[in-house]
Amino acid sequence: MAKKLDSQGRLDDAARAGWLYYVAGRTQDEIAVAMGISRQSAQRLVSLAVAERLIKVRLDHPIAVCMEYASELKKKFNLRHVDIVPSDPDSTSSTIGIAEAGAAEIERWLRRSDPIVLAIGTGRTLKAAVDQLPAIECLQHRVVSLTGNIGPDGSAAYYNVIFSMADVIKARHFPMPLPVLVSSAEERELLHAQALVRSTLDISAQADVTFVGIGEMGVEAPLCLDGFLERDEMLALMKRGAAGEICGWIFDGGGKLMPDDVNERVASAPLPSRDASSVIGIAKGRRKFEAIRAAVIGRQINGLITDEAVAEFLLKD
Amino acid sequence: MAKKLDSQGRLDDAARAGWLYYVAGRTQDEIAVAMGISRQSAQRLVSLAVAERLIKVRLDHPIAVCMEYASELKKKFNLRHVDIVPSDPDSTSSTIGIAEAGAAEIERWLRRSDPIVLAIGTGRTLKAAVDQLPAIECLQHRVVSLTGNIGPDGSAAYYNVIFSMADVIKARHFPMPLPVLVSSAEERELLHAQALVRSTLDISAQADVTFVGIGEMGVEAPLCLDGFLERDEMLALMKRGAAGEICGWIFDGGGKLMPDDVNERVASAPLPSRDASSVIGIAKGRRKFEAIRAAVIGRQINGLITDEAVAEFLLKD
DNA sequence: TTTGCTCATGGGCAATTACTCACATCTTGC
DNA sequence: GCAAGATGTGAGTAATTGCCCATGAGCAAA
Numbered sequence: 093m094a095k096k097l098d099s100q101g102r103l104d105d106a107a108r109a110g111w112l113y114y115v116a117g118r119t120q121d122e123i124a125v126a127m128g129i130s131r132q133s134a135q136r137l138v139s140l141a142v143a144e145r146l147i148k149v150r151l152d153h154p155i156a157v158c159m160e161y162a163s164e165l166k167k168k169f170n171l172r173h174v175d176i177v178p179s180d181p182d183s184t185s186s187t188i189g190i191a192e193a194g195a196a197e198i199e200r201w202l203r204r205s206d207p208i209v210l211a212i213g214t215g216r217t218l219k220a221a222v223d224q225l226p227a228i229e230c231l232q233h234r235v236v237s238l239t240g241n242i243g244p245d246g247s248a249a250y251y252n253v254i255f256s257m258a259d260v261i262k263a264r265h266f267p268m269p270l271p272v273l274v275s276s277a278e279e280r281e282l283l284h285a286q287a288l289v290r291s292t293l294d295i296s297a298q299a300d301v302t303f304v305g306i307g308e309m310g311v312e313a314p315l316c317l318d319g320f321l322e323r324d325e326m327l328a329l330m331k332r333g334a335a336g337e338i339c340g341w342i343f344d345g346g347g348k349l350m351p352d353d354v355n356e357r358v359a360s361a362p363l364p365s366r367d368a369s370s371v372i373g374i375a376k377g378r379r380k381f382e383a384i385r386a387a388v389i390g391r392q393i394n395g396l397i398t399d400e401a402v403a404e405f406l407l408k409d
Numbered sequence: 410m411a412k413k414l415d416s417q418g419r420l421d422d423a424a425r426a427g428w429l430y431y432v433a434g435r436t437q438d439e440i441a442v443a444m445g446i447s448r449q450s451a452q453r454l455v456s457l458a459v460a461e462r463l464i465k466v467r468l469d470h471p472i473a474v475c476m477e478y479a480s481e482l483k484k485k486f487n488l489r490h491v492d493i494v495p496s497d498p499d500s501t502s503s504t505i506g507i508a509e510a511g512a513a514e515i516e517r518w519l520r521r522s523d524p525i526v527l528a529i530g531t532g533r534t535l536k537a538a539v540d541q542l543p544a545i546e547c548l549q550h551r552v553v554s555l556t557g558n559i560g561p562d563g564s565a566a567y568y569n570v571i572f573s574m575a576d577v578i579k580a581r582h583f584p585m586p587l588p589v590l591v592s593s594a595e596e597r598e599l600l601h602a603q604a605l606v607r608s609t610l611d612i613s614a615q616a617d618v619t620f621v622g623i624g625e626m627g628v629e630a631p632l633c634l635d636g637f638l639e640r641d642e643m644l645a646l647m648k649r650g651a652a653g654e655i656c657g658w659i660f661d662g663g664g665k666l667m668p669d670d671v672n673e674r675v676a677s678a679p680l681p682s683r684d685a686s687s688v689i690g691i692a693k694g695r696r697k698f699e700a701i702r703a704a705v706i707g708r709q710i711n712g713l714i715t716d717e718a719v720a721e722f723l724l725k726d
Numbered sequence: 727t728t729t730g731c732t733c734a735t736g737g738g739c740a741a742t743t744a745c746t747c748a749c750a751t752c753t754t755g756c
Numbered sequence: 757g758c759a760a761g762a763t764g765t766g767a768g769t770a771a772t773t774g775c776c777c778a779t780g781a782g783c784a785a786a
Contacts, residue, residue, distance in 0.1 A: 102764095107470035108495050114466045116497040116505055119742065126499065132766060135743065146470040149431040152543040153424035153463045156432075163433060200445035419734095436772065447736055452773065 102137075103144065109134055110141030154178055161403035165396065168407065169388045172370050173197070173395035176403045179376075186377045187220035194221030194303065194374040194397050199228070201301050202261060207232040208300040210263075211364055212254055213339045214239045214272075215305025215314060217374050219253045222260070230263040236296045238304070239339045239360040240270030245319065266292045270359045272340050273320050277356040284359070292361070299364040304393065306375035307337045308383040315340070321354070329354060336383025338363065338373065338392055345382065347390015366394045373397070381405045419454075420461060426451055427458030431466075465543060467509055478720035482713065485724065486705045489687050490514070490712035493720045496693075503694045504537035511538030511620065511691040511714050516545070518618050519578060524549040525617040527580075528681055530656045531556045531568050531589075532622025532631060534691050539570045539577070547580040553613045555621070556656045556677040557587030561636040568635070583609045587676045589657050590637050594673040601676070609678070616681040621710065623692035624654045625700040632657070638671070646671060653700025655680065655690065655709055662699065664707010683711045690714070698722045 105127070112123045124134040141147050151159075158176040165174045175197060177189035198221065201210060210233060212218065241252040258265040270289060274280045283289055307314050309330050315321045315337060321329075332352065335345040339360040343349050363371055372395030375384055384402055387393050426444065429435045435443070441451040458464050475493040482491045492514060494506040515538065518527060527550060529535065554571040575582040587606060591597050600606055624631050626647050632638045632654060638646075649669065652662040656677040659667050666672055680688055689712030692701055701719055704710050 103470065104473050107468055107472045110470075111468045111472075111495050111506070112497055115468060115509060116500055118497065118499070121742080122499065126497070130766060131743095133764080135745095136764080139744080141468075141470075144470075146468055148467050148469050150465045150467070150543065151424060151428045151432060151458075151463055152465055153420070153427075153458075155421050155424040156428055159425060159428040159432070196445075203445060438772080448773090449736055449775095450734080452775095453734080456774080 102140070103146070106137045106141040106144065107146050109137035110147050113138045113141075114147055158400060158403075161400065161407065164407055165403055169396075171388070171394055171396055173372060173397075175397040177397075177399050179400040186380075187217050189399055190217065190374055190376050190397050191220035191224050194218070195224030197372065197397060198222070198303060199225060202228055202230045202233060202263075205232065207234070209233070209295060209298050210235045211238050211296050211299035211302040211361075212236070212257060213302070213304030213360075214251050214253060215307065216251055217305045217376075218303060219251050219256065221303070221374060222253045222257045225257070225260045227260045230261045233261075233263040234266065234295060235261070235263050236266040236292060236299065236361075237268045238296055238302070238363070240268045240272045242269065242271045243318065251314070251318070266295055268292050268359075268361065272359060273354070273357050274359050275357065280357060280359050296361040297364060300369055302364050302369065302371040304338045304363070304371065304373055306373045306380060306383050306387050306393075308380045309334045309336060309342075310379065312379075325354065335386040336380070338387060341392075343386055343390055343392060345386050347386040347388070347392050349392075363392060366391050370395050376402050419457070420463070423454045423457040423461060424463050426454035427464050430455045430458075431464055462540060465509075465541060467513060475717060475720075478717065478724065481724055482720060486713075488705070488711055488713060490689055490714075492714040494714075494716050496717040498718075503697075504534050506716055507534065507691055507693050507714050508537035508541050511535070512541035514689065514714060515539070515620060516542060519545055519547045519550060519580075522549065524551070526551045526553060526612060526615050528553050528555050528613050528616035528619040528678075529571055529574060530554075530619070530621030530677075531570060532624065533568055534693075535620060535622045536568050536570045536573065538620070538691060539573045542574070542577050544577045547578045550578075550580040551583065551612060552578070552580050553583040553609060553616065553678075554585045555613055555619070555680070557585045557589045559586070559588045561588065561590070568631070583612055585609050585676075585678065589676060590671070590674050591676050592674065597674060597676050613678040614681060617686055619681050619686065619688040621655050621680070621688065621690055623690045623697060623700050623704050623710075625697045626651045626653060626659075627696065629696075630654075642671065652703035653697070655704060658709075660703055660707055660709055662703050664703040664705070664709055680709060683708050687712050693719050 109123050109127065112118045120134040120138060121131055124131045127134065158178060162174040162176045165171060175193050177193045180188065201208060212235060235254060235257055237252065237254040239252065254265055254267050268289065270283055274283060284293060311323050311326055316323060316326050329342060333344045334342050334350060336343060340358040341349055341360060342352060342355055349355055371393045373387055373393035374397045376399040381402060384398065385406055388396060388406065426440050429440045430437065437451045437455060438448050441448040444451065472495060475495060479491040479493045482488060492510050494510045497505065518525060529552060552571060552574055554569065556569065558569040571582055571584050585606065587600055591600060601610060628640050628643055633640060633643050646659060650661045651659050651667060653660060657675040658677065659669060659672055661667050688710045690704055690710040691714045693716040698719060701715065702723055705713060705723065
C-alpha cells in the first residue's frame with residue numbers, strides 16, 4: 093500500500109472499506125484480503141467510516157419518524173421511557189394507537205418474573221389501554237390504584253381501571269376505597285388514616301412503575317364531565333393558571349402542583365417517586381398539548397406514551 | 410406482545426428494531442430488553458428489516474479515484490452525468506452498488522418540486538435500482554415506460570419496472586401495453602397508431618430524464634434469457650456486428666442503431682433526445698464492457714452510472 | 727374435533743466483530 | 757538531526773451476531 097497516508101487517502105480507504113462492508117456485504121476478513129491489509133485494519137477502517145459519518149443509514153418506514161421523535165424527547169426532557177405512535181389526523185379518538193402502545197408497555201412490565209408493584213391512575217385513556225391487555229397470570233405482582241374509586245355521587249367511578257385490570261391479570265390488587273375529591277383537607281387526613289387506606293397508600297409509595305393519564309383543564313375536561321369539579325371551580329382554577337392534572341393533582345404551566353384548595357382536597361395517593369421509579373403518562377390530542385408539556389417540564393412524569401402530533405409540539409421550542 | 414401479530418404490526422416492529430440497531434446503534438440484546446422480546450427475536454426483526462428493504466445504506470463520500478474517473482469520463486465522452494461506484498472484484502452480482510447509486514440519482518430527480526417526465530427502460534439492473542427507492546409521493550411528476558410490458562409468451566414482462574416504480578412513488582404512470590418485439594414493422598406501425606400507445610409515446614418524447622439499462626449481446630444476454638430473441642437470431646446479429654442494446658434497440662460497436670430487421674420489430678419508444686434531455690445508462694460488469702462503450706461512443710446515452718472496472722476500461726484507450 | 731401445515735420462538739453454538747494493550751512508525755517542533 | 761507526542765499495527769480476547777434445530781401456537785382443511 094501507499095507509504096504515505098494522508099488523511100484524505102485514509103478516508104478514501106475508509107469509504108471503500110465501508111462500501112464493501114455495508115453495500116457489498118462482505119466480511120471484514122474478505123475486505124482485508126481485497127485491500128491487502130490486516131483484518132484489524134479493515135475493522136478500523138469500517139468503524140472510521142461510521143465514525144466519520146460516511147455511512148448514512150436510512151429507515152424507510154413511517155415508524156422511523158416516531159423513533160426519531162422518541163429519542164429526541166427522551167434527551168430533551170430526560171425521560172426514562174418514550175413511545176411515540178403514528179398520528180392518524182383523520183381520527184378523533186383520543187385513545188387510538190396509544191391504548192395499544194400503553195398496553196404493550198404495561199404488558200412488558202407484567203411479564204417480568206421478579207415481583208413488582210404497579211401503580212395505576214385513572215381516566216379514559218388508561219381504561220382503553222387496560223382493555224387492550226391480554227389475559228396473563230401475574231401472581232407475583234401487586235397492582236395498586238392511586239385514585240379513589242368512588243364517584244361524586246357515591247357510585248363506583250367508571251373510569252377507575254384497577255378492577256378491569258384485575259380481571260385480566262390475576263395479581264393481588266389494592267383499590268382505594270375513597271372518593272377522588274373529598275370536602276376538606278381535614279376529611280382527607282381522617283380518611284387516609286384508616287388502616288385499609290393507609291396500607292394501600294404505603295404500597296403505592298413503593299411502586300416500581302406507575303401508569304397515569306393526563307387530564308387537561310377546561311369545562312369539557314374529564315374532571316368536570318365526571319362531576320368531580322363544578323364548572324365555575326374549573327374556571328377559577330384556569331384563571332389561577334392551572335394547566336392539567338394527573339390523578340386529580342392539579343399543576344400549573346410549569347408542572348408544579350398548585351397550592352390550591354382543590355389540591356388540598358385530592359384524596360389520591362401522591363405520585364410515586366420520579367427519581368426511584370418509572371411514572372409513565374399516557375395521553376394525546378390537541379386539547380392536552382399544554383397539560384402534557386407541563387407534566388413533562390415539571391417532572392410529574394418521567395415517561396411518556398403519546399403520538400407524533402404531541403411529540404412535534406413538545407419538540408418545537 | 411402476545412396479541413395477534415398481523416404482518417403490518419410485524420413490519421412495524423421490524424422497523425423499530427432496525428432503527429434501534431442501525432440508527433441508534435444499540436445492540437440486539439438492548440433492543441430485546443427494550444422491546445420485551447428475546448435476543449433471537451430481535452435479531453430476526455433486524456434481519457427482516459433488512460430483507461424487506463426498510464433499511465437503506467448509502468455511502469456518502471467521494472472516493473478520490475472514483476471522482477477522478479467520473480470527471481475524466483465526463484470530459485472524454487462529453488457526458489452530462491457520470492457516477493462511478495467502487496468495484497468489488499469478488500462479487501458476481503451485476504447490480505450491487507450501481508443499484509444504490511442509480512436509486513440515489515433517480516431520487517434526486519424525483520425530489521424536484523417542478524413537474525418532470527421521467528422515462529424508464531427495463532432490465533434487471535434498473536429493477537434493482539428501483540427496489541432501492543424509498544417511498545416518496547411525487548404527484549407532480551409523470552413516469553413513462555419506454556418498453557412494452559408484455560413478455561414473449563403474453564405474460565407480463567417481469568423486468569418491466571414501471572409498476573414497481575409506481576408502487577413506491579405515487580406519480581401518474583404510463584406503461585406501454587405492447588410486447589417488446591413484434592412480428593413485423595407493419596405490426597409495429599399498427600400498434601403504435603393506437604390512441605393509448607400513441608399518447609404514451611408522445612409523453613416519452615417529452616421526457617426530462619431517462620434511465621435505461623444496457624444489454625450486452627450473447628446467448629446469455631437478457632434478450633435471449635427472457636425469450637425475446639432466439640439463439641440463432643442472436644448469433645446472426647452478433648455476426649453482423651451488434652454490440653449491445655437499450656430497450657431492445659440494437660446498436661453496433663460504434664453505437665449506431667443497426668439497420669436490421671430486428672430493430673424494425675422493436676416496439677419500444679425511441680430514446681428521448683440526448684441533446685435536450687438526460688438519458689442515463691446504468692450498467693456494469695465484464696460482459697457489458699463493449700456494449701457500454703458503444704452506447705457512450707454512439708451517444709445512445711449522455712449519462713452513465715457504472716463502476717470502477719468499467720470506468721477503467723472506457724478510459725484505457 | 728382432528729390432522730397437517732406454517733411460522734414464530736428460544737436455546738445453543740459457531741462465526742464474526744469490537745476492544746484493549748504493547749509496540750512500531752510517522753510527524754512535529756526545536 | 758533528534759526527542760516527544762500522535763497515530764497506525766497486530767495479537768489476543770471479550771462481546772456480539774448469525775444460523776440451525778426442536779418445539780409449540782395458530783390456523784385451515786378434512
